[in-house]
Amino acid sequence: MxxxxxxxxxxxxxxxxxxxAACRAIAAEGGRVLVADLDAAQARAVADDIVAAGGxxxxxxxxxxxxxxxxxxxxRAVDSFGELNVIFNNAGMNRPRGFMDVDQANFDEIVRVNTWGVIVCTQEAxxxxxxxxxxxxxxxxxxxxxxxxxWDxxxxxxxxFGTLAVTQAAARGLVEHGITVNAFAPGVVDTPMWVGLNEDIRAIHDQPADADPMREFATGTLIGRPASPSEIAPFLVYLASSESDYMTGQMYMVDGGQVLV
Ligand SMILES: NC(=O)c1ccc[n+]([C@@H]2O[C@H](COP(=O)([O-])OP(=O)(O)OC[C@H]3O[C@@H](n4cnc5c(N)ncnc54)[C@H](O)[C@@H]3O)[C@@H](O)[C@H]2O)c1
Structure with missing residues (x-):
């Protein structure tokens, strides 16, 4: 089991x-996974890999x-697998700008995906x-x-911060239905997101092409390096499992000791 x-x-x-990484780890522990993404081809590739591995x-x-x-x-999840037990609201993006250069379009795009998207997915799930x-x-x-x-x-x-607010509010409102709502908070994770972040941060600070803001930022963690996605995934399996049933309304740092709260 x-x-x-x-x-x-x-x-x-x-x-x-x-x-x-979460999809693979959950499937490896017997979960049935719907890989959902803006990037349909890459989502299909992840699902195909899981099926090829027997998941x-x-x-x-x-x-x-x-x-x-x-x-x-x-x-689609219900048609494919009969029910829905867990949703992992993980889709996100960023487009860094120095604070003085933030405009409404930049603000709206980022908040829409990272917070409004979490609200819509939470409501519908x-x-x-x-x-x-x-x-x-x-x-x-x-x-x-x-x-x-x-600043950037x-x-x-x-x-x-809004995701934390949604997590707390939804935990209060959904507990009567036996639904728990939690969040996890990574620090610096070496993922494709950092390709664009590195470019944007280098441009904001006029850094040379060989500068590596991701690694520089990660030196600020106690562990002193970025995480790999596979180091984060086991905690997500835990939050999806019955092992975390007594936990709700919390955001857990999984950040190598970058922020101590
Ligand atoms: N990588 C890090 O250092 C880091 C740190 C803290 C938090 N996070 C958060 O972790 C989550 C995953 O980030 P990642 O590093 O794996 O990034 P990533 O860019 O590798 O993956 C993000 C995925 O979200 C998808 N996506 C973006 N907008 C979407 C939308 N509107 N609808 C559906 N899918 C959409 C992208 O196509 C992409 O496949 C994000 O919420 C991110 O903000 C990442």
């Missing part, structure tokens, strides 16, 4: 670094900010879980930027 045997788990942003997975294209598409994603009547688990993705403000990351910090 796996730790999440037969649980039906949707992972948004499942084609990306942390999301794909259960499907994939779907979704924009987490679009309610119709989110509804279709939930329906909760409707399905409430209708099933057997509880469920909602796991959100925060960040060290949910706990501290960073202000809309992202607002969005990720």
């Amino acid at each position: 796996g730790r999440v045997q037969d649980r039906v788990v949707i992972v948004t942003g499942g084609a990306g670094g942390i999301g794909a 259960a997975a499907e994939s779907t294209e979704v924009d987490v900010t679009d309610r119709e598409q989110v509804r279709a994603m939930i329906d 909760a409707k399905q879980m409430i209708a099933q009547g057997s509880g469920g688990k909602i796991v959100n993705t925060g960040s060290i930027a949910s706990r501290q403000g960073f 990351f202000v809309p992202y910090c607002v969005a990720k």
Whole structure:
């Protein structure tokens, strides 16, 4: 028996670094996974890998900010696997700018994906879980930027502080239905997201092409290096499993000791 045997788990942003690692780890523990992402081809590739390794997975294209598409994603999980037990709201993005250069378009885009997307996915997943009547688990993705403000990351910090607010509020409101809501907060994880972040940060600070802001930032952790996605994934299996049933409304740092709260 796996730790999440037969649980039906949707992972948004499942084609990306942390999301794909979560999909693989959950499937390896017996979960049935719907890999959901804007990038349909990469989501399909992750699902195909899982199936080739003997796991259960499907994939779907979704924009987490679009309610119709989110509804279709939930329906796809239920049609494929019969129910929905866990949603991992992991889809996210950032487009760093120095604070003085943030404009409304930059702000709106980042908050829309990272916070509004979490609200829409939580609402639609909760409707399905409430209708099933057997509880469920909602796991959100925060960040060290949910706990501290960073000059180049202000809309992202607002969005990720917002994810903490949504986590706490939804935990209070959904507990009567047996649904727990938690979040985890990574620090610096070596994923494709950092390709764009490194470029943006180098441009903001006029750094040379060989500068590596990701590694420089990670030296600020107690552990002193970035995490790999596979180091994060076991905690996500735990949050998806019955082992975490007594936990709700919390955001857990998994950040190598970058932020001490
Ligand atoms: N990498 C880090 O250092 C780090 C640190 C803290 C938090 N996070 C958070 O972890 C999560 C995963 O990040 P990652 O590092 O794996 O990034 P990533 O870029 O590798 O993966 C993110 C995935 O989300 C998808 N996505 C983006 N917008 C979407 C949308 N509107 N609808 C559906 N899918 C969408 C992308 O296509 C991509 O596959 C994000 O929420 C990110 O903010 C990452």
